[in-house]
Amino acid sequence: MTPCISLFPSFPLLGVGVQTVTRFALACLSIFAIAGCDRRANSTGAQQISTISGTSVPARAPDALALAGAVPTFARFIERTAHCGVHFTYRNDEQAGNFAILESLGGGAALLDYDRDGHLDLFIAGGGFYSPPAQVRGFSPALYRNLVGWEFQDITEMAAVDRAKYYSHAVAAGDCDNDGFPDAIVTGYGGVMFFHNQGDGTFVEAAESARLLDELWSSSAAWGDFDRDGDLDLYIAHYVDWSFRKHPFCKGPRPELRDVCPPRKFEALPHVLYINEGDGTFRDASVSAGLRTDGKGLGVVAADVDLDGNVDIYVSNDTVPNFLYRNTGSGHFVEAGLQSGTGLNDVGTPDGSMGTDVGDFNGDGLPDIWVVNFERESFALYRNEGDFMFQHISQSTGVTALGATYVGWGTVFLDFDRDGDEDIFVSSGHVVRYPTNAPLKQQPLLLQNEGGLRIINVSAGAGAYFAEEHMGRGVALGDIDDDGDLDLVIVHTNDPVSLLSNESPNDHHWIALRLIGTRSSRDPIGAFVRIYADSGMLLRQVKGGGSYASTGDLRIFAGLGSVAHVQRVEIHWPSGREQILTVIPVDRCLTVIEPPE
Numbered sequence: 001m002t003p004c005i006s007l008f009p010s011f012p013l014l015g016v017g018v019q020t021v022t023r024f025a026l027a028c029l030s031i032f033a034i035a036g037c038d039r040r041a042n043s044t045g046a047q048q049i050s051t052i053s054g055t056s057v058p059a060r061a062p063d064a065l066a067l068a069g070a071v072p073t074f075a076r077f078i079e080r081t082a083h084c085g086v087h088f089t090y091r092n093d094e095q096a097g098n099f100a101i102l103e104s105l106g107g108g109a110a111l112l113d114y115d116r117d118g119h120l121d122l123f124i125a126g127g128g129f130y131s132p133p134a135q136v137r138g139f140s141p142a143l144y145r146n147l148v149g150w151e152f153q154d155i156t157e158m159a160a161v162d163r164a165k166y167y168s169h170a171v172a173a174g175d176c177d178n179d180g181f182p183d184a185i186v187t188g189y190g191g192v193m194f195f196h197n198q199g200d201g202t203f204v205e206a207a208e209s210a211r212l213l214d215e216l217w218s219s220s221a222a223w224g225d226f227d228r229d230g231d232l233d234l235y236i237a238h239y240v241d242w243s244f245r246k247h248p249f250c251k252g253p254r255p256e257l258r259d260v261c262p263p264r265k266f267e268a269l270p271h272v273l274y275i276n277e278g279d280g281t282f283r284d285a286s287v288s289a290g291l292r293t294d295g296k297g298l299g300v301v302a303a304d305v306d307l308d309g310n311v312d313i314y315v316s317n318d319t320v321p322n323f324l325y326r327n328t329g330s331g332h333f334v335e336a337g338l339q340s341g342t343g344l345n346d347v348g349t350p351d352g353s354m355g356t357d358v359g360d361f362n363g364d365g366l367p368d369i370w371v372v373n374f375e376r377e378s379f380a381l382y383r384n385e386g387d388f389m390f391q392h393i394s395q396s397t398g399v400t401a402l403g404a405t406y407v408g409w410g411t412v413f414l415d416f417d418r419d420g421d422e423d424i425f426v427s428s429g430h431v432v433r434y435p436t437n438a439p440l441k442q443q444p445l446l447l448q449n450e451g452g453l454r455i456i457n458v459s460a461g462a463g464a465y466f467a468e469e470h471m472g473r474g475v476a477l478g479d480i481d482d483d484g485d486l487d488l489v490i491v492h493t494n495d496p497v498s499l500l501s502n503e504s505p506n507d508h509h510w511i512a513l514r515l516i517g518t519r520s521s522r523d524p525i526g527a528f529v530r531i532y533a534d535s536g537m538l539l540r541q542v543k544g545g546g547s548y549a550s551t552g553d554l555r556i557f558a559g560l561g562s563v564a565h566v567q568r569v570e571i572h573w574p575s576g577r578e579q580i581l582t583v584i585p586v587d588r589c590l591t592v593i594e595p596p597e
Contacts, residue, residue, distance in 0.1 A: 075416060075446055075462040077488065077500040085152040086122065088142045089496050090473070093129035094433075099250070099258050101242050101266070102128075102136065102167065102189055104431035105219060105298070106493040108410065108474020108549025110171035112182040114159070115201060119146040120478050120553060122489060123184055124497060128167025134244035136189055138164040141171065150481060150501065160202045166190045170474070170549035174223030176232045176276060178522040187218035187236060187549070211281045216269045217242065222545025224302035224311040224525040225574055226289070227275060227331030232521045234274040234282065235313055235545075237297030240266035252434045260432045263318045263352070268296045271315070275331060290333045296320050299356040302544035304526040305367050306388050309576055311526035311544070314342070316353035316371050324369075326388060342369055342382045346392040351377045355475070355548035359413030359422040360539040361397075362452030365530070367541060372408025372426050375438045379408060379426070398454040405438040406445070407431060410475025410548040414486045418508035418559030420538060421449040427472025427490050427548075441469035444490070465500055478553025484510050484587060486557055491550070509560040511569075512589040515542060519575035520594055529556055530570040535563045560586060 092103040107125035114121045126139035140162045144152040156162050166188035173184045181197035194212050195203040207213070216238045223232040240263055252259035270293035274282035299316035306312065310327035317323065321343035325333035337343030345351050352374030361368045366384035373379055378400040382390040394400045406428045413422040428442035446462045447455040459466040474491040481487065481501060488500040511531065517524035525544040530537055540556045560566070566584040573579065573594050581592070 075458045076503045077463040078503050079465050080150045080499045080501050084150045090491050091127040096130045099260050106473030108170050109476045109489050109491050110173040110551035111476045111478040111553050112173040121146050123171050125168040125171050136167050138166045140164040163205050170220045172221035173551040174232045175523045185221050189217045219298050220300045220549050222300045222302040224544040225521045231276040233276050236272045237300045238269035238271050268294045298354045299548050301546035303358040316356040319352050321350045340388050341390040354409045355411040357413050357546045365539050372411045376404045409473045412477040412547050415559040418510045419561045420559050423449045427475050429471035441471050474550040475547045476550040476552050509564050509586045513556040514591045516593045518594045520573045526574045528572050531558050532567045533563045534565050
């Protein structure tokens with residue numbers, strides 16, 4: 001990959017079309033660390049930014065696959081796990097024979113640059129086990145340092161993350177104190193662990209001192225600056241009220257066989273919103289923020305759904321309506337799942353929803369919502385119609401034609417072929433021991449976007465991993481090898497984690513942006529970018545959470561197809577600041593610092 005270019009902030013000069021770098025911009029180099037996308041970035045000089053005025057380029061689907069029925073781009077993902085040094089398995093202790101619903105959730109992972117060397121490291125949840133007579137215990141998470149070239153080093157003990165207080169599920173990574181070093185929340189049964197990054201290669205588990213005293217069964221979590229005060233807050237999704245005291249016997253396919261009970265057997269747990277106080281502690285603001293108390297949450301994504309500058313929250317719930325929280329400003333929310341059309345399926349009933357993501361599927365400049373569901377249910381694609389209204393379009397786009405045998409979990413929008421529109425990956429696997437309608441282990445899905453009109457399943461030709469069945473759960477997305485395309489980390493239950501390198505052959509161009517907030521939180525969750533190229537406008541966004549129980553690369557990636565010219569890039573920061581970049585090199589990762597007032 002070509003070295004990452006660090007861009008100085010640009011500053012508006014009244015009546016001047018071309019902006020210059022001021023002394024303050026130079027001072028930013030000493031105040032804000034500019035971590036490149038490549039270790040070689042230190043040898044690359046910073047490029048000056050200019051701005052332009054003029055009319056906007058109309059939004060339209062990129063040219064590469066604009067016509068339905070286009071020949072799909074050849075997809076190829078190669079599994080690198082066996083020789084990369086990552087040897088880790090998430091375990092749920094189903095062999096204990098308890099048939100607990102706790103075992104069905106599985107776990108996830110986070111891609112994060114924990115040591116700020118410019119490369120994505122890997123943090124994986126550990127799961128747990130039972131201790132007689134009826135105690136729930138945890139396995140330690142794992143941390144692997146990226147040594148470059150698909151080589152990783154296990155530094156779990158060295159980094160002091162070998163803690164196992166709870167049976168764990170998700171890893172939510174984010175820089176909550178704006179010191180440049182990402183921290184991590186690990187959710188689970190009985191509480192959460194908060195691994196505060198010390199900046200010296202180690203973490204301290206600080207949930208108690210940070211007042212993150214969440215004792216309910218938590219599944220996924222998402223960071224986001226929900227009150228717009230410049231630091232990251234935290235949404236934690238809770239699942240159901242299960243314990244060994246509330247552990248009914250549920251029949252399997254034959255009366256003598258026991259199986260895992262469905263979520264309808266249990267009451268929902270209230271979710272929680274923690275507001276960052278800016279002093280290393282958090283405050284429970286669930287009531288004042290307007291959260292509901294009846295969700296069985298599995299997936300959560302934080303993003304600016306209506307592009308108004310406030311970070312909204314979408315929660316995928318299991319067998320009850322999904323939540324879409326519209327942020328009205330200052331951290332107060334109005335739940336609009338039913339009114340917006342994103343709470344139910346196309347026949348007006350709730351699905352068993354797991355993973356979720358936000359992306360501009362049809363290239364119209366509005367964020368759409370994607371949700372994967374249980375067997376006998378179609379996955380859901382909700383098209384953003386504007387004014388916080390959505391249309392369920394799974395039928396017309398070919399999503400329903402995938403069939404209803406999949407139990408989807410981790411899922412992400414990714415432009416795997418760099419043609420400009422966002423494709424989709426889904427990991428799948430069942431939740432019961434004796435399924436009758438679908439396999440226990442299931443094949444993953446790679447769904448190619450045909451110009452925002454339809455999807456086609458290109459899994460069959462995407463590599464050996466896609467030809468096999470897995471007990472898939474969390475998925476983390478990111479450019480692990482810094483070559484300009486998006487790779488995958490998939491966590492399985494009771495099988496080793498998989499790392500897939502994207503080797504899809506094409507000569508398409510691309511651009512990547514690493515945004516660093518100053519007035520906004522350093523990880524500017526909710527920042528959205530409009531990229532104007534000759535083929536049209538592309539919308540991309542920095543998101544918190546998403547997929548299932550996982551955290552992906554916070555850099556923004558956009559494929560450009562055959563286009564090698566970007567006219568301008570508009571960055572809308574969560575602080576309300578807008579920034580315009582011109583003279584943009586392609587096939588590069590650019591680091592951009594938010595300008596001051």
